[in-house]
Amino acid sequence: MGGAVDLNTHPGHLARRFQQAHSLLWGAMVSEEITSPQFAVVNALMEKPEIDQRTLSEH
Incomplete structure (x- = not known):
């Protein structure tokens, strides 16, 4: 096995x-x-309170 791996x-x-x-x-x-x-x-609901759940999930 080699040396230590540089995780960065x-x-x-x-x-x-x-x-x-x-x-x-x-x-x-x-x-x-x-x-x-x-x-x-x-935040999305505050911008567009009329938005439905499906549309909300797409954004």
Whole structure:
């Protein structure tokens, strides 16, 4: 087996690190009670209150 793998060159690892940082910042700056996907849905509903569930899921 070779030497240690540089995880900072692997997209999957970097994506996970980004997601962890996003979650930490979201909780500190926005809300610990609502997730960013939940916020996106509420925000879309505020912009278009008449939107139906199917159309909402496509956006």
